Amino acid sequence: EWPETGRLALYLLGLRATCPPLEPGPQRSLVTWLKYYLEEDWAGSRQHGHPLTSYYQYSLGVLALCVHRKRVREEVIRRLLAAEHHGRFGHAGGSAVDTEAVAALAFTCLERERLVGARLAAELRAAMRRVRRRIVEAQGQDGFFGNVYSTPWAMQVFIATNTCQTQPAYGRAMAALLENLDAFTTAATVAQVLPALHGRSYLDITSMRCQEQLDTLTPISTKTPPEILGNMTVRLVVECPQPQCPQRWLYDQPVPAPAGVSLLDVLRAATAQGPPNFTFGTQDTPQGPFLSRVLWLEAQQQKRSYWQLLTAPSTSLQMGVADYRPHNGETLILRLSKW
Numbered sequence: 001e002w003p004e005t006g007r008l009a010l011y012l013l014g015l016r017a018t019c020p021p022l023e024p025g026p027q028r029s030l031v032t033w034l035k036y037y038l039e040e041d042w043a044g045s046r047q048h049g050h051p052l053t054s055y056y057q058y059s060l061g062v063l064a065l066c067v068h069r070k071r072v073r074e075e076v077i078r079r080l081l082a083a084e085h086h087g088r089f090g091h092a093g094g095s096a097v098d099t100e101a102v103a104a105l106a107f108t109c110l111e112r113e114r115l116v117g118a119r120l121a122a123e124l125r126a127a128m129r130r131v132r133r134r135i136v137e138a139q140g141q142d143g144f145f146g147n148v149y150s151t152p153w154a155m156q157v158f159i160a161t162n163t164c165q166t167q168p169a170y171g172r173a174m175a176a177l178l179e180n181l182d183a184f185t186t187a188a189t190v191a192q193v194l195p196a197l198h199g200r201s202y203l204d205i206t207s208m209r210c211q212e213q214l215d216t217l218t219p220i221s222t223k224t225p226p227e228i229l230g231n232m233t234v235r236l237v238v239e240c241p242q243p244q245c246p247q248r249w250l251y252d253q254p255v256p257a258p259a260g261v262s263l264l265d266v267l268r269a270a271t272a273q274g275p276p277n278f279t280f281g282t283q284d285t286p287q288g289p290f291l292s293r294v295l296w297l298e299a300q301q302q303k304r305s306y307w308q309l310l311t312a313p314s315t316s317l318q319m320g321v322a323d324y325r326p327h328n329g330e331t332l333i334l335r336l337s338k339w
Helices: 005-017 025-048 055-067 074-085 097-112 118-137 151-160 168-178 187-197 202-207 263-271
Strands: 231-239 249-258 280-285 288-294 305-311 331-338
Touching: 005 025, 005 055, 005 202, 025 055, 025 074, 055 074, 055 097, 055 202, 074 097, 074 118, 097 118, 097 151, 097 202, 118 151, 151 168, 151 187, 151 202, 168 187, 231 263, 249 263, 263 280, 288 305, 288 331
Parallel strands: 231 331
Antiparallel strands: 231 249, 280 288, 305 331
């Protein structure tokens, strides 16, 4: 069974933030499971040179345990430090900012909560400063650190280290974020951006006084987006540059669809036409549907493969299949890639 390090870590962070009842039974069991998953990831990193999941999930696991004030073995922490030092957080075709930011939050938490010795604490502080410097260097002309979704994580690093006021890049990122809030459409991404918008980081929940937290949640009315009339046609291309594929281009067809629909709807429309026949599959995740299969090819975590979403010629999409809305005449590429 593959470790669920990242999902369980996020759940425990959320659980801690909701001020759960004082009875520790179920929560203690979940923390124990997270420790087990993290150890599995650590063992995988020794065997394969990387965690069984990813350094993003590995970092989340360390962070969640720290927020719950649980000690993590020094070997587990040093594996993450080594990955930071040797620049192993990146993956093909994507930004490493989110992984670096989560790792920096974990480093800061471990040092702040005094869950490590003095020597290791000094190494964690140095690593955090290196990450913070790289995050600033990763800021683009649009103000984002990496992309719109990694930016809230990066902003939490400045919040957690009290460097917001002295870092101009933070102000530019906040301005960019406020102009692009419509990009956060799922519960998981909203939970990601809200702390940064309120000047908080996940480290703040370690010191929450639950008895003083008021129930301030109020329902809001949602507005239905205006309907876009008409039709559009997009070009759908499936690429497989991997050795197991008989050819690089496996599918290349125009797909008519109603204007304004999501990429997921375009894929559904493609299955209704043919030949050649188009098929795909998705998996439900907290961030929304995840494209797991195209034609007969499965994305496999064990082989570190995934279906990358791009627009021609090679612009990686920063949204998922259910969130991105293609426009008429656009070429959409589904590419089996390695991470």
